[in-house]
Amino acid sequence: MKNIGEILRELRESKQLPLRVIAAYLDIDPAIMSRIERGQRKASREQIIKLAAYFNVSENELLVAWLSDKVVYEVLDEDIALQALKVAEEKVKYQTKDNNSNKNFEI
Amino acid sequence: MKNIGEILRELRESKQLPLRVIAAYLDIDPAIMSRIERGQRKASREQIIKLAAYFNVSENELLVAWLSDKVVYEVLDEDIALQALKVAEEKVKYQTKDNNSNKNFEI
DNA sequence: AATTTTCTTGACTATTTTTGACAAAGATAC
DNA sequence: GTATCTTTGTCAAAAATAGTCAAGAAAATT
Numbered sequence: 001m002k003n004i005g006e007i008l009r010e011l012r013e014s015k016q017l018p019l020r021v022i023a024a025y026l027d028i029d030p031a032i033m034s035r036i037e038r039g040q041r042k043a044s045r046e047q048i049i050k051l052a053a054y055f056n057v058s059e060n061e062l063l064v065a066w067l068s069d070k071v072v073y074e075v076l077d078e079d080i081a082l083q084a085l086k087v088a089e090e091k092v093k094y095q096t097k098d099n100n101s102n103k104n105f106e107i
Numbered sequence: 108m109k110n111i112g113e114i115l116r117e118l119r120e121s122k123q124l125p126l127r128v129i130a131a132y133l134d135i136d137p138a139i140m141s142r143i144e145r146g147q148r149k150a151s152r153e154q155i156i157k158l159a160a161y162f163n164v165s166e167n168e169l170l171v172a173w174l175s176d177k178v179v180y181e182v183l184d185e186d187i188a189l190q191a192l193k194v195a196e197e198k199v200k201y202q203t204k205d206n207n208s209n210k211n212f213e214i
Numbered sequence: 215a216a217t218t219t220t221c222t223t224g225a226c227t228a229t230t231t232t233t234g235a236c237a238a239a240g241a242t243a244c
Numbered sequence: 245g246t247a248t249c250t251t252t253g254t255c256a257a258a259a260a261t262a263g264t265c266a267a268g269a270a271a272a273t274t
Contacts, residue, residue, distance in 0.1 A: 001197055018220060029264060034222060041262080064187050068194035071178055072202070080171050081199045085192055087175035090108050092188045095179075125249060136235055141251060148233080 004048070004066045005039040011055045012037070025054055042070065111155070111173045112146040118162045119144070132161055149177065 002010075012022055019030040019037075026033065026047050035041035043051075048066045052059035075081040109117075119129055126137040126144075133140065133154050142148035150158075155173045159166035182188040 001194070001201055003198070020220075028262090030220085031222075031265085032263065034220095038222085040223095044262090060187060060190075063185070064190045064194055067182060067185055067187060067191035068198060070181060071191060071195035072198045074177060074181060075174060075195075075199065076202070078170070078174055080167060080174060082196065083167075083171045084174035084178060085196050085199065087108070087171055088178035088182075089189065089192045089196075091110070091175060091179045092182065092192065094108055095183070127249075135233090137249085138236080138251075139234060141249095145251085147252095151233095 002065070003039060004043065004062070004069050005037045007062070007065055008043075008051060009037040011051075011057065015055075022051070022054070026050060039069075042073075109172070110146060110179075111150065111169070111176050112144045114169070114172055115150075115158060116144040118158075118164065122162075129158070129161070133157060146176075149180075 008022075012019070019033045023030040023033040028047075032041060036043045036047075043066060045063070045066070048062050049059055052062045071085070075084055078084065119126070126140045130137040130140040135154075139148060143150045143154075150173060152170070152173075155169050156166055159169045178192070182191055185191065
């Protein structure tokens with residue numbers, strides 16, 4: 001299962017493009033793009049969407065890879081990671097079924 | 108499924124304690140504790156641990172409630188939330204089985 | 215092998231987010 | 245109706261994030 005950085009690097013290399021070109025497209029420094037591909041920086045949601053369009057790949061797939069990476073990063077050093085993810089799933093399911101219960105996530 | 112704020116509030120009210128007391132124990136302003144209970148502020152990991160000890164409840168359970176809330180908050184406005192959580196689970200499982208593969212989560 | 219291009223990294227800055235304090239207003243309890 | 249408790253708005257400090265720039269390392273080209 002690839003993380004978003006690996007995916008982006010493979011997409012770019014498959015087109016034989018230098019970081020410079022992608023970075024210019026996103027209007028950021030190549031240094032940042034390098035770090036994103038190596039998993040040292042997080043891409044923003046908007047950057048992922050632009051990249052999906054650029055590479056002409058499924059926006060959803062790319063966003064899932066990106067968001068799941070963010071989640072993994074959030075729980076990674078916890079040994080209760082899996083437990084927490086399962087509970088989070090329950091909470092998300094519950095919330096989407098009953099839209100009224102957004103009550104306590106107002107942060 | 109209760110979120111961490113509800114849990115903390117119920118614990119406190121079951122002991123009939125004012126926010127002031129818990130806040131003093133955590134060395135924060137009661138206003139902050141109020142917001143934590145109402146889900147408007149995130150507690151820190153350390154605060155949760157202290158509270159588990161204070162209320163004499165399972166630290167693990169409290170941490171799971173807390174961490175899953177954080178995860179839910181991270182994915183909440185995405186309609187790919189569930190997909191992302193499932194992928195995140197896979198990634199976490201994979202990572203713990205093969206410790207070598209921390210490679211691309213170095214942020 | 216030398217040169218050019220690309221990539222990576224470290225140091226620095228700016229911006230945004232988070233965290234907490236304080237005070238005032240709103241509830242509740244007595 | 246006074247006192248206590250809770251909530252909310254605003255502000256400042258601290259921390260986290262996102263970016264630039266430049267120098268060195270690696271890779272590709274000639």
